[in-house]
Amino acid sequence: MAPTQDGRVLLEVKNLKKYFPVKRGIFRRTVGWVKAVDGVSFFIRRGETLGLVGESGCGKTTTGRAILKLIEPDPGSQILFHDDGRVIDIAKLRPRQMKPLRRKMQIIFQDPYSSLNPRMTIGDIIAEPLIIHGVARTRKEREARVRELLEAVGLNPAYMKRYPHEFSGGQRQRIGIARALALDPQLIVCDEPVSALDVSIQAQVINLLEDLQKEFGLTYLFIAHDLSVVRHISDRVAVMYLGKIVEMAETEELFQNPKHPYTEALLSAVPVPDPDVKLERIILEGDVPSPVNPPSGCVFHPRCPYYNRNGWEVCRTQTPELVDVTGTGHFAACHFARELQLQGVTAMIERREARS
Amino acid sequence: MAEAGLSVPFESEPPPSAAAAVESPWRLAWRRFLRHKLALAGLGVLAVLGLSALLAPWVAPYDPNAIDLRARYQPPSWTHPMGTDDLGRDMLSRVIYGGRISLSIGIASALVAVLIGTLLGAAAGFFGRWLDGVIMRFTDLMLTFPPLLLLILLASLFGTSFVTIVLVISAVSWMNVARLVRASFLSLREQDFVEAARALGAGPVRLIVKHILPNALSPIIVAATLGAASAILTESTLSYLGLGIQPPTSSWGTMLQTAQAQISTAPWMSLFPGLMIFITVLSINFVGDGLRDALDPRKVV
Numbered sequence: 001m002a003p004t005q006d007g008r009v010l011l012e013v014k015n016l017k018k019y020f021p022v023k024r025g026i027f028r029r030t031v032g033w034v035k036a037v038d039g040v041s042f043f044i045r046r047g048e049t050l051g052l053v054g055e056s057g058c059g060k061t062t063t064g065r066a067i068l069k070l071i072e073p074d075p076g077s078q079i080l081f082h083d084d085g086r087v088i089d090i091a092k093l094r095p096r097q098m099k100p101l102r103r104k105m106q107i108i109f110q111d112p113y114s115s116l117n118p119r120m121t122i123g124d125i126i127a128e129p130l131i132i133h134g135v136a137r138t139r140k141e142r143e144a145r146v147r148e149l150l151e152a153v154g155l156n157p158a159y160m161k162r163y164p165h166e167f168s169g170g171q172r173q174r175i176g177i178a179r180a181l182a183l184d185p186q187l188i189v190c191d192e193p194v195s196a197l198d199v200s201i202q203a204q205v206i207n208l209l210e211d212l213q214k215e216f217g218l219t220y221l222f223i224a225h226d227l228s229v230v231r232h233i234s235d236r237v238a239v240m241y242l243g244k245i246v247e248m249a250e251t252e253e254l255f256q257n258p259k260h261p262y263t264e265a266l267l268s269a270v271p272v273p274d275p276d277v278k279l280e281r282i283i284l285e286g287d288v289p290s291p292v293n294p295p296s297g298c299v300f301h302p303r304c305p306y307y308n309r310n311g312w313e314v315c316r317t318q319t320p321e322l323v324d325v326t327g328t329g330h331f332a333a334c335h336f337a338r339e340l341q342l343q344g345v346t347a348m349i350e351r352r353e354a355r356s
Numbered sequence: 357m358a359e360a361g362l363s364v365p366f367e368s369e370p371p372p373s374a375a376a377a378v379e380s381p382w383r384l385a386w387r388r389f390l391r392h393k394l395a396l397a398g399l400g401v402l403a404v405l406g407l408s409a410l411l412a413p414w415v416a417p418y419d420p421n422a423i424d425l426r427a428r429y430q431p432p433s434w435t436h437p438m439g440t441d442d443l444g445r446d447m448l449s450r451v452i453y454g455g456r457i458s459l460s461i462g463i464a465s466a467l468v469a470v471l472i473g474t475l476l477g478a479a480a481g482f483f484g485r486w487l488d489g490v491i492m493r494f495t496d497l498m499l500t501f502p503p504l505l506l507l508i509l510l511a512s513l514f515g516t517s518f519v520t521i522v523l524v525i526s527a528v529s530w531m532n533v534a535r536l537v538r539a540s541f542l543s544l545r546e547q548d549f550v551e552a553a554r555a556l557g558a559g560p561v562r563l564i565v566k567h568i569l570p571n572a573l574s575p576i577i578v579a580a581t582l583g584a585a586s587a588i589l590t591e592s593t594l595s596y597l598g599l600g601i602q603p604p605t606s607s608w609g610t611m612l613q614t615a616q617a618q619i620s621t622a623p624w625m626s627l628f629p630g631l632m633i634f635i636t637v638l639s640i641n642f643v644g645d646g647l648r649d650a651l652d653p654r655k656v657v
Contacts, residue, residue: 129556
């Protein structure tokens with residue numbers, strides 16, 4: 001995986017790691033490590049949306065926050081930001097050096113209720129980035145910019161003087177988006193931006209994100225666990241399991257032609273809005289193993305239906321690398337990615353219909 | 357999600373009349389406070405006490421230190437509503453002037469204690485790591501001393517002027533504030549809006565002053581209020597032990613101390629200062645309760 005030459009790449013993450021210490025006893029001795037993110041590599045092209053999916057606790061959020069240095073990545077991680085021909089390794093920057101880059105990458109949070117300071121007015125919340133970076137110097141300039149931003153996210157600028165508690169979840173999420181947009185960033189990490197919203201409001205916020213992307217040429221890292229949302233908004237999708245990326249491909253390619261058994265199982269769980277169709281769900285055995293003590297070899301092997309059927313030794317002993325399986329940018333970390341015949345979403349539906 | 361097109365109109369816009377008065381969180385809290393009857397009564401009593409202490413020279417009927425040996429130990433009467441003491445001084449005037457000392461020591465000690473507690477608690481909660489360990493272990497250590505012992509020790513070491521008494525009282529009472537502030541800083545530090553400010557490039561000063569402290573203020577205000585009540589009590593204790601403000605100036609505590617010898621022959625000498633302490637502390641506690649209810653966001657009515 002070496003897309004460095006690709007001129008369109010905006011962000012390139014290499015071998016990102018974040019282990020959290022597990023401390024015990026009165027001396028707070030470190031007795032182990034939670035491998036929240038364990039050697040994650042991916043890249044995002046300018047203007048595209050990369051969906052990052054996986055179940056709770058797989059390290060999606062930690063990955064997103066580490067990219068913004070809200071969580072300090074472990075040594076050895078590389079987060080390369082391609083900025084007008086220069087390549088900056090964010091992982092190595094000190095907080096002070098990080099500040100100019102904060103204008104270029106922003107974040108939208110999952111919970112619209114905790115992401116806005118309850119003691120600040122909407123206007124102050126959105127103007128804060130302008131003050132921190134000394135963008136709009138006078139009060140008037142700032143107010144004009146806040147107005148502009150509120151209109152851009154579809155809110156009435158008259159609400160500037162109001163406090164967050166007066167707004168609904170969807171409106172608060174719009175306010176959070178306006179704040180993220182204030183500095184004209186290039187990359188926005190969307191950390192489950194619609195998971196906490198009503199389904200009817202989800203659509204509005206997703207549409208807004210898409211419109212803003214077109215208007216401002218934004219690049220999104222879209223973290224989510226809802227596969228239909230991810231399929232709708234992403235150009236490419238990366239699937240995480242237990243701190244590692246197991247598969248990454250163009251969205252339709254991934255949904256129709258998965259190369260990793262975990263992805264196949266995930267896809268089989270997507271609800272189909274047709275009462276006549278009943279998918280044959282692939283039920284994974286057991287629970288997600290603890291990231292403190294992940295399984296040897298392929299981290300997925302204890303729950304993999306194909307391993308359990310065939311008992312391949314290599315799955316237990318060797319960690320599979322994330323490799324381009326098709327030669328066209330379909331990456332998978334499975335020893336048998338080329339051999340296995342896995343089913344995509346369309347195939348799953350058709351098979352069932354043929355039978356009934 | 358809407359079918360196919362995803363073309364749903366925006367949610368209905370919120371609160372009526374966008375231009376109407378702004379409901380800031382503080383204003384909302386004040387409205388909730390106004391509904392608390394006991395707290396309002398407490399606030400009224402405190403206002404009367406505070407005003408009479410402030411305007412003592414105009415309110416007091418006599419000079420509090422004017423000795424009249426012909427009028428010693430007089431029970432309450434129309435000329436001396438609270439009676440006179442062992443030197444024939446008017447008790448009402450002395451109680452009014454004593455209120456000045458007691459109230460100001462109470463308020464000043466509470467403020468200083470809250471200041472120390474907030475600074476240490478904020479530093480421990482925000483920066484964490486070794487600083488947290490050092491500060492909190494020191495706090496624990498201070499809490500292990502019996503407060504009375506510490507008070508007597510400090511007061512006898514540093515003397516009995518107004519300033520030293522304030523410092524001594526706050527030195528034994530900042531620990532709870534520090535713990536409180538640290539706890540709310542720890543939880544607020546992890547909130548998304550703090551994380552958002554960090555992602556925007558806000559430095560530690562801005563994070564603390566703009567984002568964390570304003571949201572940690574409610575428990576601090578309540579602690580300061582209740583702290584004032586206990587500081588008044590502590591001051592009385594000190595005075596009673598003879599380590600408070602020295603005569604002829606007197607606080608309610610010193611008056612109690614001089615009165616104890618005559619408790620059976622001139623009970624009014626101890627009754628009135630004691631009553632004042634009782635009423636003041638009770639009122640402050642009512643106000644504190646009202647504030648806690650008004651400021652606690654989980655108790656939105």
